[in-house]
Amino acid sequence: MKFEEFKKPTWFQMNLRAVWGRAYPRIIGVNRELSWVFFETVLPLLGVAAFVYIYKALEAPPQYIGYVIIGGAMTAYWMNVLWSMAAQMYWEKEIGNLELYLIAPISRMSVLGGMALGGMFSSSVRAISTIVVGIVIFGISLSLPDPLMFAGIFIFTMIALYGMGMMFASLYMLWGREAWHMSSLFTEPIYLVSGFYFPVKGFTTMLGNPGTWIAAGASIIPITLGLDGMRQCLYPGNTDGFLPLWLELAILMVLSVVFLFLAKYSLAYMENLGKREGRLTMRWQ
Amino acid sequence: MAVNRKSRSMGISQKSLKSMRRSIPRYPTGNYHPNKENVESRHRNARTLKWSAWLGWQMESNWADPFLFMVYSVAKPIAASLILVVMYSIIAAIGGGPDIGLFHYMFVSNAFFMYVGQVLFGVAQIVHDDREHFQTMKYIYISPSNYFSYMIGRSVSKMVITTFAVIITMAFGVFLLNVPLNIFTINWLLFMAVMVIGIFCIMAFGLALAGLSFLTAKHQGGMNEGIAGLFYLFCGVVFPVSILPSWGMSFAKILPITYWLELVRRTLNLGVGMDSTLSGASTAYCMAILCLSTLIFSIVALAIFKVGDTVARQKGLIDMTTAY
Numbered sequence: 339m340k341f342e343e344f345k346k347p348t349w350f351q352m353n354l355r356a357v358w359g360r361a362y363p364r365i366i367g368v369n370r371e372l373s374w375v376f377f378e379t380v381l382p383l384l385g386v387a388a389f390v391y392i393y394k395a396l397e398a399p400p401q402y403i404g405y406v407i408i409g410g411a412m413t414a415y416w417m418n419v420l421w422s423m424a425a426q427m428y429w430e431k432e433i434g435n436l437e438l439y440l441i442a443p444i445s446r447m448s449v450l451g452g453m454a455l456g457g458m459f460s461s462s463v464r465a466i467s468t469i470v471v472g473i474v475i476f477g478i479s480l481s482l483p484d485p486l487m488f489a490g491i492f493i494f495t496m497i498a499l500y501g502m503g504m505m506f507a508s509l510y511m512l513w514g515r516e517a518w519h520m521s522s523l524f525t526e527p528i529y530l531v532s533g534f535y536f537p538v539k540g541f542t543t544m545l546g547n548p549g550t551w552i553a554a555g556a557s558i559i560p561i562t563l564g565l566d567g568m569r570q571c572l573y574p575g576n577t578d579g580f581l582p583l584w585l586e587l588a589i590l591m592v593l594s595v596v597f598l599f600l601a602k603y604s605l606a607y608m609e610n611l612g613k614r615e616g617r618l619t620m621r622w623q
Numbered sequence: 624m625a626v627n628r629k630s631r632s633m634g635i636s637q638k639s640l641k642s643m644r645r646s647i648p649r650y651p652t653g654n655y656h657p658n659k660e661n662v663e664s665r666h667r668n669a670r671t672l673k674w675s676a677w678l679g680w681q682m683e684s685n686w687a688d689p690f691l692f693m694v695y696s697v698a699k700p701i702a703a704s705l706i707l708v709v710m711y712s713i714i715a716a717i718g719g720g721p722d723i724g725l726f727h728y729m730f731v732s733n734a735f736f737m738y739v740g741q742v743l744f745g746v747a748q749i750v751h752d753d754r755e756h757f758q759t760m761k762y763i764y765i766s767p768s769n770y771f772s773y774m775i776g777r778s779v780s781k782m783v784i785t786t787f788a789v790i791i792t793m794a795f796g797v798f799l800l801n802v803p804l805n806i807f808t809i810n811w812l813l814f815m816a817v818m819v820i821g822i823f824c825i826m827a828f829g830l831a832l833a834g835l836s837f838l839t840a841k842h843q844g845g846m847n848e849g850i851a852g853l854f855y856l857f858c859g860v861v862f863p864v865s866i867l868p869s870w871g872m873s874f875a876k877i878l879p880i881t882y883w884l885e886l887v888r889r890t891l892n893l894g895v896g897m898d899s900t901l902s903g904a905s906t907a908y909c910m911a912i913l914c915l916s917t918l919i920f921s922i923v924a925l926a927i928f929k930v931g932d933t934v935a936r937q938k939g940l941i942d943m944t945t946a947y
Contacts, residue, residue: 377839381849388856392707392729395862396714396721432756433944515686523695527702535706540713 356448357455364422364456378460379467386410386468389535390476401573402536404480407472408572409534412565414464415499416528418457420521423503426453428510428517436511437619446605450507454500480572487583488571494590495564501597502560508605512617531556537578538566553580560593668772675768675776683784700737700788701795707733707861708800725863728894730802732860732884734792738785738825739854739880744847745781746829749774750836754943761942771928774833778826804891814890817910821883824917831924834931837940854880863898872900879916882909 347355389406427450430436439449472478482488510517531552533540538556541549556562557580567586570579581589612618684692707729714721753760763770796802832850839846855861857871858880864872875881885901886909888894896902901909935941 377846377849381846382852384849384852384856386852388852388861389710391856391862391866392710393714395725395866396711398714399717402714429756515682519686519695523698526699526706530702530706530709536710536713540709543716544709544712 352443353445353448356442356444357452360449360452361456361459362452364453365459375463379464382414382464383410383468383471386413387471387475390472400478401576401578403476404472404478404573405537405569405578406535407468407476407478408569409536409565410472411465411468412561412568413529413534414461414468415458415496416532416534416561417525418461419499419503419506420524422457423450423453423500424506424510425517425521426510427507428513431511431618431620434619440609440618446609447504447602450504450601450605453507454503458496458500481574482572483574484571487587488568490587491564491567491571491583491590494587494594495560495567498560498590498593498597499564501594501601504601505597505604508601508608511605511608512612512615528559528561532559532562533565534561537569537580538562539578539580542580557581557589558593560590560597563590563593667767668769671768671772672776672779675773676779679777679780680783683780696784696788697791700734700792703737704730704733704792704795722897724894724897727802728863728888728897729861730796730800731793731804731888731891731893734789734796735884735887736855736858736860737789737792738782738822739828740851741785741788742778742781742822742825743829743832743854744851746774746778746826747832747836747847749777750833754941758942758944764936764941770932771830774830775826778829782822782826802893804893808892810890813906813910814887817883817886817890817913820913820917821880821887824879824883824913824920827917827921827924831920831927834924834928837931837935838938854878857881858884859898859900860884864900865898875900877916879913879920882913882916885909886913 386406389410390403393402393406427436430439439446473480510520513520529535532538533553533556538553541552543549545552553562563581563586566580567583567590570576570583570586580586609618686692687695707726711721711726711729750760753763760770763773793802793804797804828850832847835846857864857867857875858878859875864875864881867875881901885898885904886906889906889909
């Protein structure tokens with residue numbers, strides 16, 4: 339068959355292949371080394387268990403143990419966004435893949451989308467195992483009277499969160515070791531302000547009005563409202579929710595659109611800047 | 624014989640081969656003494672340690688201006704401590720009324736646990752950085768440097784940065800959270816001894832993890848996080864060991880970090896008596912157990928490092944890259 343006879347794929351088909359192509363090594367590749375299951379799912383549960391025991395030592399109400407388990411499960415996604423989305427473009431530059439992505443006739447967003455899909459797979463395995471451990475070992479009881487709302491909160495949290503990751507990826511693309519250190523810096527401080535191990539309304543309980551402003555400021559990070567919304571869905575009737583559920587869902591929808599738009603814009607801008615300054619292939623800074 | 628066959632196949636005559644062999648510099652045989660080689664080796668290891676510590680410091684710090692680096696160094700440990708502060712405050716606010724001694728226990732243990740998180744995590748991370756990121760591991764291996772000495776040197780710089788973070792966190796606790804630390808009542812001699820042995824033990828664990836990292840793909844993140852989580856859960860860092868189920872308490876008693884943190888709390892006189900599991904044990908007993916377990920874990924860690932290193936070289940994993 340001659341080259342001219344090959345049917346040229348459409349733009350959509352090419353990008354769909356790019357998404358799958360980038361997701362493939364993360365979904366299939368990781369399963370070629372089964373030690374991953376132990377290292378990435380079982381061991382991180384120990385840290386979450388420690389926070390459960392803190393509440394037990396403090397004789398906290400039982401729902402707080404559930405809050406920690408849900409927060410612990412969501413750390414998998416946050417870590418994935420930081421290290422496998424945001425820092426990944428920096429990493430791709432370091433190992434020489436970035437130039438290959440840039441010369442391919444595909445949208446850069448497809449590559450990032452593939453990364454997100456692949457990353458979500460491993461993160462979901464870790465998150466689900468955390469929830470299962472919470473139910474089986476720590477005996478937390480969850481109820482889900484409104485599964486549609488829960489699904490909406492979760493899906494839009496993921497879209498907004500990975501959109502944020504895509505935006506960071508473009509910023510990290512031109513960085514050197516700052517990328518590594520920034521990802522490291524965004525761990526504990528974000529765990530704190532987003533309320534991974536306590537309801538974000540706790541800031542108000544603790545500090546009054548300034549606490550409410552801290553929680554409101556932290557809501558720009560999608561996982562803050564996502565966590566709060568999921569806790570409200572899984573523990574209906576509790577008074578620890580920061581905002582009404584419908585409002586949290588609406589804000590997450592807006593954040594999804596905003597972060598995806600910003601990701602596309604900043605990716606184009608940073609790529610252009612990188613080309614002008616000759617920094618797209620610079621390694622080991 | 625194999626060399627001769629190869630030289631023949633390459634068209635090199637025996638005469639030329641002998642001439643080439645003679646041209647290779649050798650140790651001077653006239654005044655050779657085995658001790659001299661040992662002394663040279665020790666000097667080389669000391670130089671490796673010194674310069675790798677310098678390299679580690681540069682890699683950790685020269686990516687940002689000093690102010691930004693200071694902010695970065697302070698923000699993480701303060702945030703980690705504030706998570707505990709908020710958790711404690713929320714439960715106190717809703718009427719739980721937990722003991723303030725428990726808060727001091729959590730705060731001081733969590734601050735010193737940074738050594739475990741940073742040094743242990745950092746030492747194992749070096750393997751991944753050198754092998755996959757900077758791809759310099761193979762060059763270090765073929766240089767006269769000893770990789771083990773190099774690792775020790777790199778971990779020294781992490782230890783220095785962590786010490787800075789611990790001091791800042793403790794100062795934050797004393798001045799803003801009313802943690803009652805009195806520097807005049809501290810047994811400094813015992814404190815220094817406890818710190819030296821504890822950090823030695825943590826570095827040994829780090830080397831064991833580094834030995835495992837030689838053989839694994841890019842999972843060292845999860846592995847380090849998990850091992851740090853194991854110590855965080857079982858060593859009485861943020862809650863007394865007595866809260867754990869009985870099998871957990873038994874496990875905690877064989878981990879040197881449990882005794883190290885207990886001794887740190889005792890020497891600083893903070894959060895003492897909150898943990899009924901070790902409250903009956905004397906300081907001398909805790910110290911003896913810490914020394915003994917550190918010795919045992921260090922021998923095991925050294926063996927794991929050596930085995931990991933040997934197997935990685937046998938399997939050709941020294942320059943493996945697994946970036947997916």
